Amino acid sequence: MKIYNGGPIFLGILVFLAIALFPFYNNFGKVNAKPEPKVDTPAIQEYEKANGKKECIESKEWMRGEHMQILNQWRDSVVRDYNRTYKSNSHPNAAPFNMSLQSGCMKCHSNKKKFCDECHNYLSVKPYCWDCHIQPEEKEEVKS
Numbered sequence: 694m695k696i697y698n699g700g701p702i703f704l705g706i707l708v709f710l711a712i713a714l715f716p717f718y719n720n721f722g723k724v725n726a727k728p729e730p731k732v733d734t735p736a737i738q739e740y741e742k743a744n745g746k747k748e749c750i751e752s753k754e755w756m757r758g759e760h761m762q763i764l765n766q767w768r769d770s771v772v773r774d775y776n777r778t779y780k781s782n783s784h785p786n787a788a789p790f791n792m793s794l795q796s797g798c799m800k801c802h803s804n805k806k807k808f809c810d811e812c813h814n815y816l817s818v819k820p821y822c823w824d825c826h827i828q829p830e831e832k833e834e835v836k837s
C-alpha cells in the first residue's frame with residue numbers, strides 16, 4: 694500500500710480552488726455588460742402620449758442616486774401617515790403620483806428584469822423587497 698497518493702490530494706486542491714474562486718468566476722461576464730435600463734413599457738408610453746414626454750417622478754439623474762431613499766420615505770408615509778399621493782418637485786406640472794412600489798414605480802417600470810435588475814445585477818445589489826411585495830408581470834412594449 695502506498696502511503697502517499699497524489700491523486701486524491703490533487704483532486705482535493707482542485708475542489709478547494711473551485712469553491713474558493715466561485716465568487717469570481719460566477720460574476721464573470723455579468724460584470725462586463727454595462728447596464729442599459731429600458732423605459733419602453735406600455736404605462737410609460739401612455740404617460741408620454743398624455744404628457745408629451747417620458748418622465749419619472751423626479752429627474753432621471755436624481756432618481757439614479759436617490760431612488761432607494763425615496764422608496765423608504767414612501768413606505769413611511771403610507772404606513773405611518775396614510776398618505777399615498779406624491780407631488781413631484783422637479784415636474785411641478787405632473788399629476789400627483791401614487792406612492793406605491795407595486796402600483797406606482799412598478800406600474801411604469803413593469804419591465805423589472807430589463808430595468809431594475811439590469812442595474813442591480815451589474816452591481817450585485819439584491820433588494821429584499823420582493824420577499825413580500827409581488828413582482829410585476831413582465832411587460833414591455835415591442836418596438837415597431
Ligand code: HEC
Pocket residue numbers: 730732736737740747748749750752753754756757760763764790793794797798799801802
Ligand atoms: C410615470 C411613470 C413612472 C413612475 C411612476 C416611476 N418611474 Fe422611474 N422612470 C420613468 C421614466 C420614463 C424614466 C426615464 C426618464 C428620463 O429618461 O428622463 C425613469 C427613470 C428612472 C430611473 C433612472 C434610470 C436611469 O437610466 O438612470 C430610476 C432609478 C427610476 N426611474 C426608478 C423609479 C422608482 C424607484 C420609482 C418609484 C419610486 C419610479 N421610478 C417611478 C417612469 C416612471
Ligand code: HEC
Pocket residue numbers: 728730757760761764798799802808809810812813816818819820821822
Ligand atoms: C440606473 C441603475 C438603477 C436602476 C434602473 C434601478 N436601481 Fe435600484 N439601485 C441602484 C444602485 C446603484 C443601488 C445601490 C445603492 C447603494 O448601495 O448605495 C440600488 C439600490 C436599490 C435599493 C436598496 C437596496 C439595498 O439593499 O440597499 C432598492 C430598494 C432599489 N434599488 C430599488 C429599485 C427598484 C424597485 C428599481 C426599479 C423600479 C430600481 N431600483 C432601479 C441602481 C439602480
Ligand code: HEC
Pocket residue numbers: 764765767768771772792793794795796820821822823824825826
Ligand atoms: C417583510 C415584508 C416586507 C418587505 C421585505 C418589504 N416590505 Fe414594503 N411593505 C410591506 C407591507 C406589509 C406594507 C404595507 C402595505 C400597505 O399598507 O399597502 C408595505 C408597504 C410599502 C410601501 C408603501 C405601500 C405600497 O403600496 O407600496 C412601499 C413604498 C414599500 N413597502 C417599499 C418597500 C421596499 C422598497 C422594500 C425593499 C427595500 C420593501 N418595501 C420590503 C411589507 C414588506
